[in-house]
Amino acid sequence: MRTVLAALIAGILFGVGLTVSQMVNPSKVWNFLDIFGSWDPSLAFVLAGATGTAAIGFHLVRRRAAPLFAPEFQIPTTRAIEPRLLCGAAIFGIGWGLAGLCPGPALADLAIGPGDIGFFVAAMLAGMVAFRVQTG
């Protein structure tokens, strides 16, 4: 129950952060990606703020032997940069560039965005299911 409550609060914080930074607006994201057009570097500041905060916070948290409400940290340990990683990132990047939407902002837009966002989210879930079916 405590993990569920903590995850809920973390989710709300994430959604509020996306709203405050205006990353819920696909046009902001799109313009960040459009270096040779109407470039808006805001997203770089979002990434800097988020990554900087997470770097400091993770460092402090990892001093503990275990998280507050769980037996252990579940942090990826894979080291290899294999084709699968790079192919997946490239496919994701093409989709991201096509609509200006990545998973976080797409979900965050469900309650406040235009109805069309549902098409993207449904297709994204279908893509995840397809991967799940393929890998078994």
Add this chain to the structure above:
Amino acid sequence: METTFAPLPALAGGILIGLSAVLLLFATGRIAGISGIVGGLMKPATNDIGWRVAFVVGLIAGPWIVSALTGHAPTITMTSSTGVLVAAGVLVGYGTRLGGGCTSGHGVCGLARLSPRSLAATGVFLAAAMATVFVSRHLIGG
């Protein structure tokens, strides 16, 4: 559609996203990667569903709470056709699962951990996204 460069709200929002990731790791030991959290729901283990659903509910509720408190809804301008949204959604869903992360998991949490995998993935998806925008906006879209 043009947007205004707004570094301070961007930085402030970014810090909130960072705090979210720190809270999730501190309390549950999990990495705040949205595609991983949602993707994990596709193969639910018995006691692994609750926190994932709770995070997604919070993520959807957060922007709504901000609109309710401030009294004005955030600007969202989406010009993509339904076909583009569907195609993009499939690519994003499949690609993030194949590549093991998205902008939050690789981009924020991975870079914060100085993970070489996440650095490589972030470089590739940023380059692919920028190339896609260049082609669709300047070569085809005009």
